[in-house]
Amino acid sequence: MSQPSPRKWFHTATIYQIYPSSFRDTTASGLGDLAGIISKVDYIASLGVDAVWLSPCYKSPNVDMGYDISDYRAIDPRYGSIGNIERLVQELRKRGIRLLLDLVVNHTSNQHPWFQESKSNKHHPKRNWYIWRPGRTEVVDGKEVKLPPNNWASLFTGSVWHYDEATDEWYLHIFDYRQPDLNWENPDLRKAVYADMRFWLDKGVAGFRMDVINMISKPTELPDAPGTEQYQHAAGLYCNGPHVHEYLQEMRREVLDRYPDIVAVGEAPFTSDPAVVRAYVEPERKELSALLLYDIFDLDSGPGGKFTAGDWTLKDLKGIVCKWQRALSFSSGAWQTVFLESHDAARSVSRFGDRTVANREKVAKMLAMLETTLSGTLCIFQGQELGLTNLSDEVPIEEYPDVETQNMYRTLKEARQLFARDGEKEVDMSDVAEQVRLKAREHGRQPIPWDASKPHAGFSECKGKTWTPMNTDAAVCDVASQEQDADSVLNFWRRMLKLRGKEAETLCFGDFEAVGEVDDEPVFAYWRRGKEARTILVVLNMTAQDGVRFRLPMGGVYELLACTDPGKRVAGEGVGETPENGGQDIWLGAYEGLGMGVTSQR
Numbered sequence: 095m096s097q098p099s100p101r102k103w104f105h106t107a108t109i110y111q112i113y114p115s116s117f118r119d120t121t122a123s124g125l126g127d128l129a130g131i132i133s134k135v136d137y138i139a140s141l142g143v144d145a146v147w148l149s150p151c152y153k154s155p156n157v158d159m160g161y162d163i164s165d166y167r168a169i170d171p172r173y174g175s176i177g178n179i180e181r182l183v184q185e186l187r188k189r190g191i192r193l194l195l196d197l198v199v200n201h202t203s204n205q206h207p208w209f210q211e212s213k214s215n216k217h218h219p220k221r222n223w224y225i226w227r228p229g230r231t232e233v234v235d236g237k238e239v240k241l242p243p244n245n246w247a248s249l250f251t252g253s254v255w256h257y258d259e260a261t262d263e264w265y266l267h268i269f270d271y272r273q274p275d276l277n278w279e280n281p282d283l284r285k286a287v288y289a290d291m292r293f294w295l296d297k298g299v300a301g302f303r304m305d306v307i308n309m310i311s312k313p314t315e316l317p318d319a320p321g322t323e324q325y326q327h328a329a330g331l332y333c334n335g336p337h338v339h340e341y342l343q344e345m346r347r348e349v350l351d352r353y354p355d356i357v358a359v360g361e362a363p364f365t366s367d368p369a370v371v372r373a374y375v376e377p378e379r380k381e382l383s384a385l386l387l388y389d390i391f392d393l394d395s396g397p398g399g400k401f402t403a404g405d406w407t408l409k410d411l412k413g414i415v416c417k418w419q420r421a422l423s424f425s426s427g428a429w430q431t432v433f434l435e436s437h438d439a440a441r442s443v444s445r446f447g448d449r450t451v452a453n454r455e456k457v458a459k460m461l462a463m464l465e466t467t468l469s470g471t472l473c474i475f476q477g478q479e480l481g482l483t484n485l486s487d488e489v490p491i492e493e494y495p496d497v498e499t500q501n502m503y504r505t506l507k508e509a510r511q512l513f514a515r516d517g518e519k520e521v522d523m524s525d526v527a528e529q530v531r532l533k534a535r536e537h538g539r540q541p542i543p544w545d546a547s548k549p550h551a552g553f554s555e556c557k558g559k560t561w562t563p564m565n566t567d568a569a570v571c572d573v574a575s576q577e578q579d580a581d582s583v584l585n586f587w588r589r590m591l592k593l594r595g596k597e598a599e600t601l602c603f604g605d606f607e608a609v610g611e612v613d614d615e616p617v618f619a620y621w622r623r624g625k626e627a628r629t630i631l632v633v634l635n636m637t638a639q640d641g642v643r644f645r646l647p648m649g650g651v652y653e654l655l656a657c658t659d660p661g662k663r664v665a666g667e668g669v670g671e672t673p674e675n676g677g678q679d680i681w682l683g684a685y686e687g688l689g690m691g692v693t694s695q696r
């Protein structure tokens with residue numbers, strides 16, 4: 095086990111993720127833009143966050159909403175200009191907030207000049223900047239059929255290989271075929287990526303969130319993945335590959351360590367082994383600051399992927415939290431992130447609680463209490479601070495624009511049609527539709543409702559539709575009304591982030607211990623213990639069940655620091671402070687959460 099690192103700003107930081115397309119539109123185009131973000135910097139600062147992570151707004155044909163980049167050094171004119179980024183850096187800095195950009199270098203767009211050159215002929219010096227292979231052939235009914243080089247499945251359905259007629263070779267793409275994977279084995283490619291990173295760091299950017307950074311090193315042989323499916327899920331082969339650590343250490347030396355106080359948060363899907371994670375984040379290895387892990391996001395995926403029903407229980411959710419809190423803590427010398435939402439997921443209120451009008455706020459606050467009392471760099475996604483829910487069921491699925499949703503829906507439908515009785519083309523997709531309504535990325539990508547009294551809730555002045563659907567019913571939970579309400583979800587987040595700052599010694603640097611067994615019971619309770627700081631006990635009722643009993647552990651005097659239901663209990667200095675003696679029963683309402691300082695304990 096490695097030693098705790100020197101303390102860095104990101105250990106206590108909260109990062110606010112902004113999805114530029116959906117934050118604020120100033121051009122009446124229906125798509126958010128950088129000027130819109132700049133116009134809201136005071137709002138961002140009012141949340142009490144330390145950094146902003148901006149999802150991509152580089153030049154892109156937008157097949158995957160900017161995660162397909164055609165020029166790393168240009169801002170897509172739909173969002174603004176480089177000047178807007180420079181201004182955003184300044185405006186945020188004035189308010190003590192740093193800007194992180196998204197670094198998407200596992201793949202580029204197929205429109206990137208690098209790919210265009212690579213594709214131009216087999217002998218081009220950039221051919222090897224991407225992953226090209228000859229295909230396989232098979233004779234079917236006396237005819238030669240071309241087959242991809244291996245059986246790997248793309249994460250956006252189908253094969254990872256796309257055939258290029260002109261050169262009679264295939265290139266690899268883990269995501270859409272318009273997102274070809276870069277070949278990190280090529281040192282010239284790596285140098286070019288580092289130069290593009292420096293371009294932004296020289297502009298005062300404080301670091302990066304690194305898209306699928308654990309996928310950049312593929313096994314050179316590209317062996318078939320085990321299994322009998324035509325296209326086989328192969329993340330076990332292309333994630334955490336043979337040279338990934340070498341490349342990241344090189345990136346640190348060549349780029350990141352040349353700038354002060356940089357943060358590098360790597361996204362690492364399909365990675366659940368703490369030992370594998372530690373190899374990226376132990377400070378002495380000089381790779382990344384922390385990883386974004388997917389265990390919670392994948393919790394409700396079914397056997398046929400995200401849009402098939404998955405069974406999960408509270409015990410699973412609690413278990414994941416406990417596992418990572420124990421495995422990666424400041425005292426054990428490995429850091430982590432804490433997050434429940436991003437642009438890649440549905441809204442946490444709808445996934446983990448219920449979105450009834452009666453419970454929405456309660457669930458949002460309970461989850462806010464969970465996240466703000468765990469250790470790790472906290473990443474909150476825009477709109478989460480408002481307790482936004484999934485899209486309402488009135489929005490037809492055909493209007494969901496995401497490439498992932500549409501590909502997966504179509505693939506599942508085609509598979510059903512194939513197995514349907516002759517001529518029967520109308521297959522039942524209601525179960526898939528239900529999963530889309532629960533988990534599609536569009537739910538997270540809804541525009542921010544700034545003011546419900548305005549068209550498009552103040553997000554845009556466009557005449558027609560916004561680029562992606564948004565809830566416009568009474569339950570939009572807009573910023574304007576939440577600003578007026580001291581007990582709104584928004585103001586609860588602000589209070590919890592303040593508390594997190596004040597109690598950072600315990601909540602950020604302290605250790606974690608669950609109270610009792612991790613089980614399926616409604617309550618999730620845990621201790622946070624800091625060195626030379628008070629212990630905090632967090633008690634959460636994670637269900638809609640009212641009147642749930644929790645027995646305060648013996649031998650403590652508990653002082654209420656935070657509560658989700660101020661009508662019932664009052665937190666705060668002097669006012670209704672409720673020291674309670676150990677051994678006492680407390681009764682929790684639906685989704686109620688309590689944070690208690692423990693002033694003396696056995």
Ligand code: TEU
Nearest residue numbers: 158161198249269305306363400438498
């Ligand atoms: O996500 C990585 C990733 O694995 C996701 O595609 C994930 O499988 C999916 O979102 C689950 O619903 C990153 C980006 O965050 C995502 O937006 C991009 O689509 C993807 O990489 C490709 O760049």
